[in-house]
Amino acid sequence: MSKISEFVSKHHLQNVEELKELLRIPSISSLSEHKKDIEQAASWIATKLKNIGMEHVEIVQTKGHPIIYADWLHQENAPTVLVYGHYDVQPVDPIDLWETPPFEPDIRDEKIFARGATDDKGQTFLHIKAVETLLASDGKLPVNVKFCIEGEEEIGSPHLPKFLSENKEKLACDVVVISDSDMWERGVPAITYSLRGLCALEVSLKTANSDLHSGMFGGGVQNANHLLIQLLSSLHDENGKVKVEHFYDDVVELTELEKEQIKALGFDEEKLKKSLGLTELTGGENNIPYPEKISSRPTVEINGLWGGFQGEGTKTVIPNEAHAKITCRLVHNQNPEKIQGLIKKHLEEQAPKGCAVKVTLQDTGNPFLTPIDSPMMQKAAEAYEQVYGKTPVYKREGGSIPIVSDFNQVLHAPVVLMGFGLPDENLHAPNEHFNLENFDKGILTICSFLELI
Template sequence: MNQDFDAYLHNHRAEHLDELTTLLRFPSISTLSEHAVDVVRCAEHLAELARTIGFENIQLLQTARHPVLYADWLHAEGKPTVLVYGHYDVQPVDPLHLWETPPFEPTIRDGKIYARGASDDKGQVFMHLKSFEALMKTTGSLPVNVKLCIEGEEEIGSPNLPSVLNDHKDLFAADVLVISDTTILGPNRPSVCYGLRGLAALQVDLYGAKGDLHSGLYGGSIQNPLHAMVELLASLHDKSGVIQVKGFYDDVEAISQEEQDAFAKLAPDDAKLADSLGLPELFGEAGYTTLERQWVRPTLELNGVYGGFQGEGTKTVIPNSAHAKITCRLVPNQDPVDIQRKIQQHLKDNAPLGIRVEVTLQDTGKPYVTPFDHPTIQLASKAYAKAYGTAAAFTRMGGSIPIVEAFAGVLDIPVVLMGFGLDTENFHAPNEHFTLDNFDKGLRALCYYWLGLEEALQSGQAAKSE
């Protein structure tokens, strides 16, 4: 049977890449209202793909913004049910001039497919559909029951999915959740992600005079909001990278020695990493390794600082406002709302004289960690090993998928993060791409996973009852 699905995938590869190209052409940018119709059209296209494979009960569950695609195949009597989550929305494409080829005109070159959404997350969602198709076409059925939950708002923080899950608990009920929206360690270095950092976002606006003022007439006699912003933002860290917000680290727990030892085995060469990023050296919170900083330590980053004259040449003006965008990546036990409020208080307490401070609390997402000795996690490692020919490592990821914690909380099921992207694939940036070697091997890894899932879940239940 394994040979059958492998041959099917090999024989239909060109067809599958054509289908992926069609999916990637939809400019399903969820954050831009002018693309709302494109988002819906993309959801409808995925629904039709699912229908042609054999999925049933297909619905586009409406939300306040973009729909959630639900579909299922529930004919494996007495077998467990897997819920597959992904997203069909994508990030904006700015700056457009940095793209070598248009973002919604997919191009294959050097063994990679280039397009917005190629890696994050249309390419990986598409792999799930094709893995189920391969098993259906070669065996006539699936080894487990399957439900799909593919949303159109992940890139804007999944604001409506939690309410959809709460309103349709029975519809989405399953034994395990599998997500492919993460990365592996590197080319032919598969890895199973068992933890994600959370998210807390804020907007900071400083206001001075009622309007821009001549810097010669008023300079030196009033507060300049840009000066104030620089001073205020500098107060957030010390020179060694330690965050200075009162109480920021209160709920952070040290990782186990077992995890520290595992991270040490995976440690990158810091000098090589810096060189690959075009940096003279790395920098981060003192006292921690690079992987610890990236995976298990919280951060506070400035994502944008702006204000005043931005045009060519000089304009002798004191602007009346300055602005900054902040996001934090959080670790288990940190509450995103609590962190937002602590930062908000810090900004107000440390505001320079002569300005007004406004802080807007924005997106949040809770961190998530699952035990990496769970049988469904271990099965992922085995499936990777079969497809890639090398053992998979266990990692955490520095990024956030805010909805993961909501799924775990509402449905009370283990979550398996089984991604196939690479950190170098420019997701969220110009020239996003997906490596076709991981497309090919990932399809096979998923098929191995579905074939072994029933036994893994039975093993987990047996261990739980002992």
């Protein structure tokens, strides 16, 4: 690795300047006024891939934003690695909380500040630079490499699943590598081996044919708000367990090894309560330790609740409609569509007398898990250890990246999540940044991984 390390060190400033170029492009996927910026970012990445020596580079148009594909396939007897990343970013609001403009990259305290610095332009860029480093140093790669970089991750990747299913042969690989996650803490690498899935629903409850005067009808007719609260309360028991029938049927319990690893990571309850301004951590199932609850247990959450008068002052009405938004975080082996159906059935069957309930099914995303002892995971761990001098921790992530499961299911390849961000880098928030201490180390770790496999 000494030759590779020297090359990366020598080109550090140049690499950072190139990343700044990409970060200056305001490729916000959710805002239509940035469509040209999205196209510019896709073109920038495609050009960069060509310049470093990747072949068959193409910008694939979709009904939304473009997908960039590229490959280098000259190692007949070696594995093929598919690198996934995204070049789109979140909106920047609230803009007044940024210390420097979000699309004018600024380096302070060995951190590069800009929207997309850690999520995910900075981390995707590490893979581009790793491939460039190996090709420039050795004239070849130790494995076959393909890139699939999209521009719609921040809006749920609506067109990528179709692209995957229509291009199975083109994208065929032995492992999918994604860097869109974080390390455990500074200096301690982590491999995320599990992500929770999700599903969403909206429930509307209706009573009379209009809002009613609370003086004329109060105490005599049904109040939609009261009934909806009663209905939503039926979703959990007094200990926080979900009461929907068959909700837990497919949940795979943690192994003793996994429980030991979670304990070994350490959890400071008092520190968390203080940081959140809370006196208790009593959400979810009361008999499950907090670190397990937020990573390996399914949930049913009420995200929004409204009905009746919402304006300033008082309006004495009995509302005839009430609404709620519900989402679930799901764990390995749970099927989002099945869970949606179970919750819909529960709400309809538990509806109080004198009202009509309508349940609308919305987004879904599958959970994901790669076994810790799989060969590719072990090679990733070895690569981290070579560069950081520490064995990475394995962690389950409570959040969701639905497209990860699509790669796994469509391409039938293991997915390795090699994160180089840090938990406090403000992704999706003002002053997003990426610690440059993980910039060169990230490139070297990816180079090591490619060589090891």
